[in-house]
Amino acid sequence: MTKYKILYTEDDETLAFLTQDNLEQNNYEVTHCTNGEKALEVFSKEQFDICVFDIMMPKVDGFELATAIRKINTDIPIIFLSAKTLKEDRLKGLRLGADDYLVKPFSIEELLLKIEIFLKRTNKNKNSEKELFKVGTYCFDPKNYLLNNDTEKIILTQRESELLKYFLENKNIVLKREEILKSLWGDDDYFMGRSLDVFISRLRKILANENGISIENLHGIGFRFVAK
Known part of the structure; x- marks a missing residue:
């Protein structure tokens, strides 16, 4: 081995x-x-x-x-x-x-x-180097932390990319905060939780003009990535 x-x-x-x-x-x-x-x-x-x-x-x-x-x-x-x-x-x-x-x-x-x-x-x-996702008008390449469409190219941070990929793999499903933190980064402490809020805020801004795409905040529970 x-x-x-x-x-x-x-x-x-x-x-x-x-x-x-x-x-x-x-x-x-x-x-x-x-x-x-x-x-x-x-x-x-x-x-x-x-x-x-x-x-x-x-x-x-x-x-x-x-x-x-x-x-x-x-x-x-x-x-x-x-x-x-x-x-x-x-x-x-x-x-x-x-x-x-x-x-x-x-x-x-x-x-x-x-x-x-x-x-x-x-x-x-x-193992998912060639895996691509469709996010509204964007094509998302998680391996290279890249979101791009016909008019712009956005480079995400590694953690933003991991979070977006996790949302896309679990779209339209309610995800608890601690579930997201432990699944992605192995910890759900206060500092990681604050960082998660920052990452989600930036993703919301990037995807704000995409029809049918939103990140819902479920108070006291977590989040849901809505993709219609």
């Missing part, structure tokens, strides 16, 4: 040993680096399936590392592990393109679940 490859950064030797050991016991191949500079060097030479980064590291911190990684690869999942608990730090990580942010001390079971979710999502995207 092919092992998924994880690039893992952590400068705490004890935590790094325990985390790497648990990941390897769950059949992952782990490359561990103690600083962001080494991790970036390794990433540029090898292929990985997912990144798990500490933030507070010597030489190049996790935020700088993620920024550099995103310039090389826009799709690989990135999970931050950090003792930094401030809302601003978490939001900064997500804005830099991270897929999730776990606060130390974290449970290895939660980390394993996150990794499994993001790898499944990545594989699903790879």
Whole structure:
């Protein structure tokens, strides 16, 4: 069986040993680096399936590392592990393109679940590279985050694209907020919920002039993507 490859950064030797050991016991191949500079060097030479980064590291911190990684690869999942608990730090990580942010001390079971979710999502995207959707007058290419018609081309963010694709796969169905968040990003906490509202607001603006297309807000429940 092919092992998924994880690039893992952590400068705490004890935590790094325990985390790497648990990941390897769950059949992952782990490359561990103690600083962001080494991790970036390794990433540029090898292929990985997912990144798990500490933030507070010597030489190049996790935020700088993620920024550099995103310039090389826009799709690989990135999970931050950090003792930094401030809302601003978490939001900064997500804005830099991270897929999730776990606060130390974290449970290895939660980390394993996150990794499994993001790898499944990545594989699903790879298997649907040529999948296109019709959205009103638009053609939607989820692989390339692209909405285009005869007059304009709109580039969505990765998360906006994932959300629109999820809506289209479940159109005219009532979807609970927590169901959307857990299905797409593995978490339904406050910060993810606020981000979801932002993504939905932007999609509504983009599709505002499309006849028969709307995103209904069902108070206290969730949303319904209406496509007549």
